[in-house]
Amino acid sequence: MSPSPREGETVNDAPLVELVGISKAYPGVLANDDVTLSVRRGEVHCLLGENGAGKSTLIGILSGLVRPDSGRIRIDGRDVSIDSPRQALAHGIGTVYQHSTLIPELTVLENLMLGDTRSLRLDSAGAGKRLRELADQLAVEIDPHEKALDLALGRQQQVEIVKALWRGSRVLVLDEPTSMLTPQAFSELERVVVRLKEQGQGIIFITHKLHEALSLGDRISVLRQGRFVGELDKQQLESTSVDDLRSTIVRLMFGDEAPAAADAAELREDITQIEQEHDRRRAAVGETVLELDDVSVAGSGTEIGIEHVSLRLGLQEILGVAGVDGNGQQALAEVVAGQRHPTSGEIRFFDAPITRLSVHARQKLGLRYVTDDRLGEGTVPPLSVSLNLFLKRIGHRPFWKFGRLQKRLVDRKAGELVKEFDVRTPSISTRAGTLSGGNIQKVMLARELSFEPKVVIFNKPTYGLDLKTTTTVRNTIRELADGGGAALVISTDLDELIEICDRIAVISRGRLVGVVENGRGVAEEIGTLMVGAETMEAAA
Amino acid sequence: MSDAQLPIEAPLRQARFQDTGLRWGSRLADVVIRSIVPVVLALVAGGILLLALGVNPLTFYSDVWKYGVSDGNWQQSAVTMVPLLLIAVGLIVVFRANLWNLGYNGQFALAAAFVAGFGPSLVQDVPLWFAFVLLFLLAAAVGAGWAFVPGFLKARYGTNEIITTLMMSFIGIDLADYLIKGQFQDPAIQTPQTEAIPLDKLLPPIPGTSIDVSLLVAFTAVLVVHYVLTRTAFGLRLHVLGANPKAARHVGIKLPQLTIAAFVISGALIGMAAAAYVLSPFWGYVRADQIPTYGDSIIPFVFLARLNALAVVPFVAFYAVLSTGGDFAASQANLPTDFLLVLVGLILLFMTIIEYLGRRRELGGSYVPAGLRQSLRSPLRKPAEAEAE
Numbered sequence: 001m002s003p004s005p006r007e008g009e010t011v012n013d014a015p016l017v018e019l020v021g022i023s024k025a026y027p028g029v030l031a032n033d034d035v036t037l038s039v040r041r042g043e044v045h046c047l048l049g050e051n052g053a054g055k056s057t058l059i060g061i062l063s064g065l066v067r068p069d070s071g072r073i074r075i076d077g078r079d080v081s082i083d084s085p086r087q088a089l090a091h092g093i094g095t096v097y098q099h100s101t102l103i104p105e106l107t108v109l110e111n112l113m114l115g116d117t118r119s120l121r122l123d124s125a126g127a128g129k130r131l132r133e134l135a136d137q138l139a140v141e142i143d144p145h146e147k148a149l150d151l152a153l154g155r156q157q158q159v160e161i162v163k164a165l166w167r168g169s170r171v172l173v174l175d176e177p178t179s180m181l182t183p184q185a186f187s188e189l190e191r192v193v194v195r196l197k198e199q200g201q202g203i204i205f206i207t208h209k210l211h212e213a214l215s216l217g218d219r220i221s222v223l224r225q226g227r228f229v230g231e232l233d234k235q236q237l238e239s240t241s242v243d244d245l246r247s248t249i250v251r252l253m254f255g256d257e258a259p260a261a262a263d264a265a266e267l268r269e270d271i272t273q274i275e276q277e278h279d280r281r282r283a284a285v286g287e288t289v290l291e292l293d294d295v296s297v298a299g300s301g302t303e304i305g306i307e308h309v310s311l312r313l314g315l316q317e318i319l320g321v322a323g324v325d326g327n328g329q330q331a332l333a334e335v336v337a338g339q340r341h342p343t344s345g346e347i348r349f350f351d352a353p354i355t356r357l358s359v360h361a362r363q364k365l366g367l368r369y370v371t372d373d374r375l376g377e378g379t380v381p382p383l384s385v386s387l388n389l390f391l392k393r394i395g396h397r398p399f400w401k402f403g404r405l406q407k408r409l410v411d412r413k414a415g416e417l418v419k420e421f422d423v424r425t426p427s428i429s430t431r432a433g434t435l436s437g438g439n440i441q442k443v444m445l446a447r448e449l450s451f452e453p454k455v456v457i458f459n460k461p462t463y464g465l466d467l468k469t470t471t472t473v474r475n476t477i478r479e480l481a482d483g484g485g486a487a488l489v490i491s492t493d494l495d496e497l498i499e500i501c502d503r504i505a506v507i508s509r510g511r512l513v514g515v516v517e518n519g520r521g522v523a524e525e526i527g528t529l530m531v532g533a534e535t536m537e538a539a540a
Numbered sequence: 541m542s543d544a545q546l547p548i549e550a551p552l553r554q555a556r557f558q559d560t561g562l563r564w565g566s567r568l569a570d571v572v573i574r575s576i577v578p579v580v581l582a583l584v585a586g587g588i589l590l591l592a593l594g595v596n597p598l599t600f601y602s603d604v605w606k607y608g609v610s611d612g613n614w615q616q617s618a619v620t621m622v623p624l625l626l627i628a629v630g631l632i633v634v635f636r637a638n639l640w641n642l643g644y645n646g647q648f649a650l651a652a653a654f655v656a657g658f659g660p661s662l663v664q665d666v667p668l669w670f671a672f673v674l675l676f677l678l679a680a681a682v683g684a685g686w687a688f689v690p691g692f693l694k695a696r697y698g699t700n701e702i703i704t705t706l707m708m709s710f711i712g713i714d715l716a717d718y719l720i721k722g723q724f725q726d727p728a729i730q731t732p733q734t735e736a737i738p739l740d741k742l743l744p745p746i747p748g749t750s751i752d753v754s755l756l757v758a759f760t761a762v763l764v765v766h767y768v769l770t771r772t773a774f775g776l777r778l779h780v781l782g783a784n785p786k787a788a789r790h791v792g793i794k795l796p797q798l799t800i801a802a803f804v805i806s807g808a809l810i811g812m813a814a815a816a817y818v819l820s821p822f823w824g825y826v827r828a829d830q831i832p833t834y835g836d837s838i839i840p841f842v843f844l845a846r847l848n849a850l851a852v853v854p855f856v857a858f859y860a861v862l863s864t865g866g867d868f869a870a871s872q873a874n875l876p877t878d879f880l881l882v883l884v885g886l887i888l889l890f891m892t893i894i895e896y897l898g899r900r901r902e903l904g905g906s907y908v909p910a911g912l913r914q915s916l917r918s919p920l921r922k923p924a925e926a927e928a929e
Contacts, residue, residue, distance in 0.1 A: 339789055360792030369790070377786040383779070391780065391791040395773035403772045 014077030015040045016202040017062070017093060017171050022071035024057050031057040032068070033226040039171060039202040044193060046217030047206045050253060050266075050467045054226040055206045059175050062204070063095040064088035089115075094164025095173040100156055101163075104149035108159050111148055112166060134162045137199065138192045152531065153324050154185030161192065171202045178212055182494075182527030190216060208467075209495065210249060210267045214242065222252040229253075257468055264471050265499035286315035288351070289486045290336070290367070290455050295345030297331040299510070305331045306510045308345070313455065313488055318481045320501035320518075321490040322526055328510035329490045333459045336488065337369035338362045349455070363392055366454030370461060372490075374440045381433025385425050386414035388432040389447050421446040422472070438469035445476055456480055457488045462496060474500050498522060506530055574907065575844045575851075578894055579858070582886035589882065595873045603872050608865020618751045619820060620860040623648075623813040625758040627835050628852045629765040630683075630809030631842050636769060637802045638782040639694070643705030644835030646712020647686045647807045651679040651814035653716035656734035656826040657724030659818065663741040672743065676757070676815045683811020684804045686712050691803025695796035701803075713831070720828040733827035742821045754816035761809060766849035778802060810835070837863075837881070840888050843907040859884075 015038035024032040032054045039045045049055050060066030062073070064082040072079055075091050082088045088095070102111045113127045128144055135142050140158050148156065157177060164172055174193075178186055193203060193216060207213055213220050220232045230252040237245065250267055290313040299305035306328040313319045323329060334340040336347060338359040347355045349367055357365075371378045379388045390410055393399055399410050414428045423442045425435055432443060441461070448456055458477060462470040477487050477500055491497050497504050498518060505515040506529040514529040516522055587597030608617050627644055634641040655675050662671045690704035717732075726735035743752035769775040777798055781788040788795060813834070818826060841859055845852035866880045891907060 337790075338792075358792060358794070359789070360794070363792055371790055373786070376784070377790045380780050380783045380787050382783050387776065391787070394776050394780070394791070394793070400773045403774060405771055405773065405776065 014074070016076065017204075018074040018077075019058070019062065020072045020074065022058065022061060022068045022073075024061065024066060024068050030226045032061070035071075035223065035226070035228045037204075037221060037228070039204050041170075041200045041202055042197050043218045044197055044203045044205055044216050046213040046220045047204060047223065048208065048210070048213045048220055048249065048253065049223035050208050051464050052225075052466055053208075053223040053253075055208075055223055056175065057226075058223070059095065059173055059204075059206060062088065062093060062173060089167050089169065092168065092170040093173065094166070094169030094171070096157065096160045096164050096175065096177060098176045100148075100160065102148040102151075102156060102159060105147065107145050107147055108142055108151070109144040111159065112163055115163075115166070130166065131162060134165055137165075137195070138162070139195055140188070140192065152185070154181055154188055157181070157185075157189065158192065170200075171204065172196060173204045173206070175206045176208070177205070178207065178209070182530050183523045184527045184531060186212075208266055210246060213249075214245065220249065222249060224253055224255065229255075254467070264467050264474070265495040266467060266470070268495075286317075288312050289315050289349065290488065291348040291351075292336070293346045293348065295335060295342045295347060297328075297335045297340055297342050299328075299331065303330055304328050304510045306335070306507075309507075309510075309512050310345075311505055311512060311515065313486050315486055316481050316484065317503070318477060318487045318489060318501045320497035320504040321488065321507050322494055322497050322504050323492070323507035323530070325492045327507050329459065329492075329507060331510070332507065333369060333371070333457050333488075333490055336457055337367070339369075360392075366452055368448035368453045368456045370441075370444050370448050370456060370458045372460035372463060374437060374444065375433065378444045379432045379440055382431055384429045385418065385423065385432050385435070385443055386411050386428040388443055389414045389417055389450075392447060393451070417446040417450055421449075421476075438465045441465060441469065441473065445473065449476065449480060453480065453485055455486045455488070457490070459490045460492060461489065462491075462493070494523060494526060574894060574898070575846070575855075578844065578887050578890035581890040582883055585886050585890075586879075586883045590873075590875075593875065595875065600869050600873055603869035604862060604865035606865065607868035608861035608863075612750075613864065614861075615750045617857070617860040617864040618755055619822065620864050621856050622752075622754045622758045622820065623817040623832075623834055624838050624856045624860060625853065626761055626809050626813035626816060628838050628842050628845075628856055629761055629849050630806045630813065631835070631839065632769070632845075632847050632849050632852065633765060633778070633809065634802045634806040635842065635847050636775075636782045637778040637798065638785060639691075639799060639802055640702045641687060641690075641705050641803060641806045642702060643687060643690060643709035643712065643807075644810050645833045646709030646716075647683040647810045648814045648817075648833075648835065649716035649831040650686055650712040651682040651811035652818050652826050652831050653719045653724060653734075654682045655679045655815045655818040656737075656824075657719060659737050659824075660735040663737055668741060671741075672819065675819060676812055679811040679815035679818075680808035681811070683807040683809070683814065685807070687803040687807025687810075688800065691800040694803075695799040716826075716831060717828040720826060726825070731827065732829075734825045737819070737824040739821060739824065742824050743816075743819045745821070752820050754820060757812070757816060761812070762849050762853060765809075769849060774801075837884050840884060840891060844887075844891065846907070 018036075018038040020036050022032050022035045022037075023030070035054070035058060037045070037047070037058065047055055047058070057066055061068045062082070064085040064087050067083065073082055074080065075093075080091055082091060082093075085095075103114070106114070109124060109127055109131060112131060113122050113124065116122070116127070131142065131144050138158065138161065142155065142158060142162065148159070151159065161172065161174075177189060181189060193205070197203060197218075205213075205216055214237075217237065218234050220237065221228065222230050230248075232240075232245065232248070240248075246267070253267075292309055292311045295309045296307050297305040303326065309328075309332065311319070321329060321332065331340060335342050338354075338357060338361070342355065345355075346353055349362070349365055354362055354365070354367070375381055380391065383391075387410070390399055390413075395403065399406055399413070411428055417423075418425060418428055421442045423435075423446065424439050432440060435443070456477075461473050461477065465473065474496070477489060481487050489497065489501060501518050503515055503517055504522065504526060506513050506526055508530055516525045516529070583601070587601070590597040590600050607613055627648065631641060631644065655678060658678060659671075659675055662674060665671075666674070686708060687705070690699070690701045690708055693699040693704050694701045720734055721732045724734045726733055728735070743754050745752050746755065769778065777788070777793050780791065780793060781795065781798055785795075788798075817823065817832070837859065838856065841855035842852060845855050862883065863880060866883070867877050870877045870879050895907060
């Protein structure tokens with residue numbers, strides 16, 4: 001690809017942006033260790049690496065949020081320093097962050113004019129013109145007067161891209177832009193990226209999903225544990241078979257640990273492959289173990305509740321709940337766990353109503369909840385691992401007798417659980433808050449999946465975990481279902497749900513808008529449901 | 541584009557800290573810096589202040605030692621410790637659970653008024669030991685009852701306890717005065733005070749000392765509270781609630797019951813402090829508008845001791861010596877006895893400075909646990925845990 005250079009620019013071979021020998025340390029962890037990365041005109045450079053590999057830090061450095069300890073940043077071959085997001089923009093680097101930075105109450109146009117400090121008066125006519133120009137460039141349609149909160153997620157992202165390009169950026173950084181995009185929205189994003197590339201934009205595309213990198217990247221770089229471990233250039237990508245590429249990249253990403261994680265959805269070259277495996281399981285789904293009958297829950301604060309949700313979970317079944325974060329998932333999980341009370345409707349557990357039972361009574365019945373807020377809700381960070389494993393059994397015999405803690409017994413059992421669930425901790429008396437996210441998740445799994453669990457709700461069970469732990473968690477969920485339990489898995493990661501679930505329900509603005517059997521084409525079906533719900537809302 | 545975009549997670553910041561061999565040593569240093577240094581600095585700054593007032597600080601402090609410790613004066617200090625210790629552990633119980641009981645003055649005053657009001661007749665009517673038991677129970681019940689109201693409001697409606705305990709405190713103090721001037725007034729005299737219990741009907745001394753037996757009650761209370769907080773299910777529940785209220789809800793702790801229990805126990809202990817105060821051989825009665833507000837002086841030490849019931853003992857002892865010896869030393873030096881309050885104020889000041897520096901340098905740790913700090917910062921916000929019920 002050789003786009004014609006724009007007027008006034010010197011033609012040189014220097015990359016648009018080049019990071020050279022970047023290092024950045026945080027207390028206890030080297031987030032970036034001598035990383036080098038560049039992007040050229042008209043190139044999509046995919047940065048691949050699992051959670052914790054140092055991608056976010058690198059992007060933070062590029063966008064002026066994080067200052068590197070050492071290393072150089074070069075733009076058009078000249079050394080520069082980027083001390084603030086404003087400077088990054090001035091250097092022509094626009095970033096689209098993982099989470100929306102739009103202000104929900106403002107319109108698209110107002111959001112776009114926010115950063116404009118050049119004059120006192122807001123130039124909305126000029127801004128409208130600029131928006132049309134950029135929308136044409138991206139070949140998308142954006143209503144300038146719609147409020148940000150009314151936009152579908154894919155559209156929001158397009159506005160974010162427009163915002164990043166607003167001041168004429170030449171390098172666009174997309175940080176994990178695909179989390180919970182519908183397949184339809186993903187192909188639209190793909191189209192936008194290709195168009196920008198053709199116009200000479202340099203794009204850095206960060207992801208931890210292999211299939212995205214393979215479908216979009218002109219070049220793929222891999223980070224592992226803060227280090228740059230390898231790069232596949234355009235030629236290699238074109239001349240090598242997909243299978244070979246995959247195994248090369250998986251080896252780069254995981255080194256010796258590759259086999260442990262190799263089956264995860266994140267590493268599939270094509271997500272539809274997974275679907276055949278589900279036929280085997282579907283036959284096994286048995287009697288109803290958990291049923292929600294027309295349940296409504298009031299929202300709290302800014303977080304929305306759920307309305308008239310009915311669903312059924314069978315024995316040995318894994319039921320997924322897909323949806324964009326903040327669409328009532330929290331309320332759904334908490335009402336089933338007993339942490340919130342429904343305003344109407346009934347919840348049944350093995351045909352017995354449990355709507356009025358306390359959290360504690362539900363736990364005793366075998367209904368467990370693995371929360372997504374690991375440090376803020378799931379554990380008490382200053383307490384020991386051992387006590388954290390027993391938080392839900394405080395006061396129970398035989399671990400407490402006459403209210404007195406039987407420390408030896410608790411510690412022995414905790415030791416067994418730590419071993420069984422492979423929690424990596426210096427000792428069982430280590431404070432839980434000092435463990436890594438993955439190990440905290442394992443502590444929670446050990447707690448919820450011990451003492452005869454029957455039905456377990458998992459809320460974003462692998463969010464932010466490294467792939468090896470992710471695989472462990474998913475296997476644990478499967479084992480639970482296969483072993484005569486059942487699981488309700490709430491996740492914002494569609495690929496994850498497709499990998500492990502038997503059926504997938506879609507939640508949107510607090511309502512279940514549909515339930516689909518997992519199988520061929522399910523991603524598109526879910527996408528249609530989500531988009532359908534959004535357009536219905538918009539029409540209403 | 542605004543600069544306020546910070547979606548980047550500081551990568552694994554706390555997550556990867558590992559336990560090291562240095563931990564014990566650094567904890568010791570932490571204790572010294574946070575708990576001892578403010579006290580030492582306050583004494584030094586107080587000394588400078590004394591110099592400015594024309595008093596030789598060395599003489600003053602050696603007077604404090606002389607009148608507070610030497611020549612058996614320590615016994616006087618030990619007596620002073622009793623109500624202070626009981627209030628301290630009473631506060632620790634609620635503070636541990638992330639709840640603020642700031643109504644200690646009202647609970648104390650009201651319990652003291654009841655003990656002083658019913659005491660004189662009770663010690664005549666029933667066997668003396670039984671009268672003591674009844675009076676301690678009465679005081680505990682009054683204190684607990686006064687603390688129950690804010691506890692219930694918090695548990696049932698999520699009402700902020702900082703405000704309700706403070707308001708209840710004023711009501712309690714005024715009600716106590718009202719009772720002393722009315723119902724409990726000694727008819728024989730004009731001063732607004734209760735009838736004095738005769739000296740031989742007050743708490744007997746521990747044999748061989750001039751310290752009354754309530755010191756044993758206080759030490760027992762310290763040990764029991766420490767045991768309950770560190771070894772029992774109830775203590776662990778309080779700790780979980782204190783460290784992470786969301787987790788408490790998540791793991792199925794019955795928050796309303798626990799909240800009320802914490803307040804009731806706290807109030808009961810503070811009530812018992814009042815009984816020990818009234819029944820100590822130094823008093824035997826209370827006077828309107830003159831019931832001490834020990835809680836105010838003891839709060840800083842509760843936090844210096846990091847809400848540890850055992851660790852609070854030396855701090856209370858320190859304060860008791862300062863209080864006993866300081867009164868004499870101040871009058872020797874022609875200073876008002878309020879100089880003691882200046883020292884407590886200085887300790888608070890230096891605690892604040894160390895807290896500030898600690899936060900600036902991200903040293904972690906704090907006198908006030910995160911949850912308590914949160915509810916102080918935004919007292920009018922309805923806490924999340926209240927919404928659950």
